Amino acid sequence: MDWNRIEGNWKQFKGNIKEQWGQLTDDDLDQIDGRREQLEGKLQERYGKARDEIRGEVDRWLGRTA
Numbered sequence: 001m002d003w004n005r006i007e008g009n010w011k012q013f014k015g016n017i018k019e020q021w022g023q024l025t026d027d028d029l030d031q032i033d034g035r036r037e038q039l040e041g042k043l044q045e046r047y048g049k050a051r052d053e054i055r056g057e058v059d060r061w062l063g064r065t066a
Contacts, residue, residue, distance in 0.1 A: 001065055003036050010034035013065075020061050023047065 006013050014029045017039070023046040024032075032038040036058065043054045 001062060003062070006036075006062070006065075007034035016065065017061075021046070 010033060013034075018024055018026075018029065021043055024042060028042050028046075032042060040051065040054045040058060043049070043057070044051060047054070049057075
């Protein structure tokens, strides 16, 4: 699945994302609003991981979501 589908259907995917990364708040998800870079930045902030590590996690999640 490509990120454009996530972005276009953000409201449907918010639950999946919150399931995967439970430290994200509803406010975080509203701020992210489907933008991948925003998601990665918030994940870095909440989990304290490196950007490359977060990007890999998001890629793996995206692969499972397809």
